[in-house]
Each structure stands twice: as C-alpha cells, then as structure tokens.
Amino acid sequence: MLNVAIVGTGNISHNHIQGYLQFGQRCRIVALVDIYPEKAEEKKARYGLTEARVYASHQLMLESERSLDIVDVCTPPYVHAEISIDALRAGCHVLCEKPMAASLEECDAMIAAQKASGKTLAIIAQNRFTDAFWRLKAALDSGLAGKICHAQVDSFWWRGHCYYDLWWRGTWEKEGGGCTLNHAVHHIDAIQWMLGFPSEVVAMMTNVAHDNAEVEDLSAAIFKYPSGALTQLTASVVHHGEDQKIIIQGDKARISAPWQAFASVSADNGFPQETNDLTREAQLNAVFHETPKLAWTLHTGQIDDLLQSIERDAAPLVDGVQGKRSLELITAIYKSSITRSVVTLPIGRDDPFYRTGGTNALAPRFYEKSASVANFSEVGAIPLGKDLDRGI
Numbered sequence: 001m002l003n004v005a006i007v008g009t010g011n012i013s014h015n016h017i018q019g020y021l022q023f024g025q026r027c028r029i030v031a032l033v034d035i036y037p038e039k040a041e042e043k044k045a046r047y048g049l050t051e052a053r054v055y056a057s058h059q060l061m062l063e064s065e066r067s068l069d070i071v072d073v074c075t076p077p078y079v080h081a082e083i084s085i086d087a088l089r090a091g092c093h094v095l096c097e098k099p100m101a102a103s104l105e106e107c108d109a110m111i112a113a114q115k116a117s118g119k120t121l122a123i124i125a126q127n128r129f130t131d132a133f134w135r136l137k138a139a140l141d142s143g144l145a146g147k148i149c150h151a152q153v154d155s156f157w158w159r160g161h162c163y164y165d166l167w168w169r170g171t172w173e174k175e176g177g178g179c180t181l182n183h184a185v186h187h188i189d190a191i192q193w194m195l196g197f198p199s200e201v202v203a204m205m206t207n208v209a210h211d212n213a214e215v216e217d218l219s220a221a222i223f224k225y226p227s228g229a230l231t232q233l234t235a236s237v238v239h240h241g242e243d244q245k246i247i248i249q250g251d252k253a254r255i256s257a258p259w260q261a262f263a264s265v266s267a268d269n270g271f272p273q274e275t276n277d278l279t280r281e282a283q284l285n286a287v288f289h290e291t292p293k294l295a296w297t298l299h300t301g302q303i304d305d306l307l308q309s310i311e312r313d314a315a316p317l318v319d320g321v322q323g324k325r326s327l328e329l330i331t332a333i334y335k336s337s338i339t340r341s342v343v344t345l346p347i348g349r350d351d352p353f354y355r356t357g358g359t360n361a362l363a364p365r366f367y368e369k370s371a372s373v374a375n376f377s378e379v380g381a382i383p384l385g386k387d388l389d390r391g392i
C-alpha cells in the first residue's frame with residue numbers, strides 16, 4: 001500500500017484525488033497540503049479522506065509524515081521544482097503537474113535529484129493517456145503514413161478575462177508564461193512524443209484579449225526537424241469552441257486526432273486522382289481501431305502508470321527528461337518571440353533563457369496585471385479541453 005500526499009489542493013487536485021481513489025487496493029491519501037489549509041480541509045471532507053492529515057506547508061508535512069511514498073505536486077509552477085526536489089531528497093517518489101518547472105535550470109535540478117534518490121519522477125501529460133492520442137501514435141508508428149512532412153497542431157483553448165485575475169496567473173514571475181506554457185504544453189508534449197525533437201524554432205506571440213495579464217494569450221510557432229519536416233503550432237486561449245486538433249501529413253497519408261485517415265493518389269499529371277488509396281486508408285483505420293482501448297485514461301491513466309512504475313521498478317511513460325523536452329520547446333518559442341530570431345536547439349546552460357528568471361527578465365509585459373483574487377469559488381473538477389476520445 002503506497003502512501004500519498006497531495007501538495008496544492010486547488011482545481012487540478014480533484015483529478016488527482018479522484019485518480020488515486022480508483023486504486024484503493026494499491027494506494028491511499030494520507031496527507032493534504034495547502035498554504036490555505038481550509039482548501040485542504042474542504043477536499044478531505046468532500047472525498048471522505050478520513051485518514052488524511054492536513055498541513056500548511058510541504059516542509060512541515062515532510063518532517064511529520066514518517067511513511068510517505070508519493071508526493072503529488074499540484075501547486076502553481078513556480079514552486080514545482082522546490083517541492084519536488086525536497087520530496088525526492090526525503091526519499092519519496094514524485095508526480096508533478098505540468099509545466100514541469102519554471103526554467104530549464106530547475107528541470108535539470110529535478111532530474112539530478114531524481115537520479116541521486118533513485119526514486120521515480122513523473123510529469124503530468126495526461127493527453128498521452130487518451131485513446132485519440134494513443135491510437136494516433138500507433139498509426140504513426142506503423143509507418144503507413146510514410147515519411148512525415150508536416151504537422152498542424154491547434155492548441156485552441158478559450159479562457160474568459162477574469163481567468164487571469166487569480167493571484168498567481170497572468171505574471172511572468174509566478175505563472176511563468178501564458179497559454180504557450182500552461183495550455184499548449186499538452187499538445188507540445190504530444191507532438192514531441194510522436195515526431196521527436198526539432199532542431200530549430202521560430203515564433204511570434206501577442207496578447208489580444210486579456211488586458212489584465214502580463215503574459216501572451218496567443219502565439220504561433222514553426223518547428224523544423226532534421227528531416228526537413230515542419231510543425232506549425234498555435235497556442236491560444238482566445239479560440240471559441242476550443243476546436244483542438246493534431247493533423248500529421250506523411251508523403252503517403254494524412255492522419256489526425258480527431259481521427260481521420262486520408263491517402264491521396266497522384267494522377268499522371270501530378271493532380272490528385274478522384275479515388276484515394278483505399279487500401280492504405282483501410283490499413284490505417286485497422287491499426288487505429290484494433291489498438292486496444294486504454295483501461296484508464298487522463299490523470300487516472302497517468303496515476304496508474306506511476307503506480308506501475310513504482311510497483312515494477314520501471315521508468316514512467318513521462319519522466320523528467322520527457323517533461324524537460326516540452327519546456328525546452330516552450331522556452332524556444334519565448335526566446336524566438338522575444339529576440340525575433342530563429343532559435344537553434346538545444347538551449348545551452350550558458351543561455352540567459354536557460355536560467356531561472358531568465359525569461360521573466362527578458363519577456364515583454366503585454367499589460368499590467370490589474371487584479372489579484374486569492375481564490376475563486378470552489379466549482380469542483382475543471383474542464384481539461386476537448387474530449388477527442390468521443391466517438392472512438
């Protein structure tokens with residue numbers, strides 16, 4: 001039985017608590033921590049966590065809990081590294097919410113602490129644990145789409161003006177960035193999982209609808225891969241309807257989430273024939289539909305993966321190195337936008353954007369943060385974007 005502490009009992013903690021509660025034979029929540037302890041008390045009562053002790057700081061919790069196995073970090077990003085490193089040093093496994101940390105320097109410190117402790121460090125990327133993305137990756141890995149030429153990644157979200165009124169959101173210092181960091185991280189993780197790491201990044205960012213926030217609410221980036229392929233990625237919190245998608249174009253077929261396979265065939269003059277390559281489309285559809293459905297999805301799927309990695313002493317699907325890759329691409333988007341240049345990867349340790357506070361020092365303040373709400377009223381679990389598994 002693995003003992004779990006949740007640190008940060010706000011919005012996303014619902015998804016984590018509900019996930020652990022699915023695996024009552026394998027783990028139990030023994031501690032809840034929040035700088036507003038009444039929020040931890042509320043979760044304790046709401047979920048009937050009678051065994052859980054409530055603390056006002058993770059330091060106090062780590063000093064007091066003697067048989068803790070997992071620290072689950074659900075705080076704002078600027079304290080992810082400090083809490084994760086303290087927990088690893090105290091001999092605990094860590095599951096940390098996205099984005100992994102506030103800088104690449106902090107990511108490397110977390111990876112070093114994981115190596116020194118020999119414990120598991122896993123970073124939340126719950127979209128990998130959806131049938132839509134899992135099966136798209138299976139279809140891609142089948143090679144039936146051919147050589148990859150282009151990907152279109154629409155990380156389209158919508159957030160109202162008051163979203164950025166929460167105290168830690170909307171500032172470079174505490175949120176670490178805007179939608180590129182905090183929303184598109186899911187799709188950036190997915191595309192780097194599927195296509196690998198690009199060699200160059202160019203981008204622009206702006207703020208078009210949230211004049212109460214320092215950070216961007218819209219960015220557009222292009223990734224170039226060593227193969228010559230391109231990814232075009234839009235990160236946004238101004239898209240009504242949140243029509244999120246990933247479309248991958250191979251030289252033999254197009255595949256996507258939401259799922260669609262399409263294979264054009266050339267006529268003698270190079271124009272597309274009226275009839276597609278129906279055999280290839282059928283093969284791709286077969287790979288997609290015959291890939292077994294995931295037993296557990298989203299946060300619950302990733303918590304199952306974490307528990308398995310501990311039980312079997314194996315690496316989790318999304319470890320510290322994977323978590324850092326997403327942050328490196330996001331940092332490259334910020335660096336390119338701010339310096340108005342094409343950024344070559346990787347970003348080295350001597351780069352000002354590598355260091356903690358580097359992006360904060362160099363980023364434009366689109367607007368002044370004009371309000372600071374301590375807490376919004378408790379609404380329960382929040383929506384986590386488009387459900388691309390519908391209809392599968």
Ligand SMILES: NC(=O)c1ccc[n+]([C@@H]2O[C@H](COP(=O)([O-])OP(=O)(O)OC[C@H]3O[C@@H](n4cnc5c(N)ncnc54)[C@H](O)[C@@H]3O)[C@@H](O)[C@H]2O)c1
Pocket residue numbers: 007008009010011012013033034035036039056057058074075076077079097098099124126182384
């Ligand atoms: N995976 C997803 O889809 C998803 C969705 C939303 C948020 N998130 C991430 O989850 C994290 C939290 O976001 P949220 O929306 O739940 O925010 P939130 O403000 O609702 O919750 C964060 C909680 O952490 C507490 N806290 C702050 N500093 C703390 C500290 N030092 N020690 C202990 N508690 C502390 C706050 O009081 C608050 O209750 C962020 O990293 C965010 O990016 C992930």
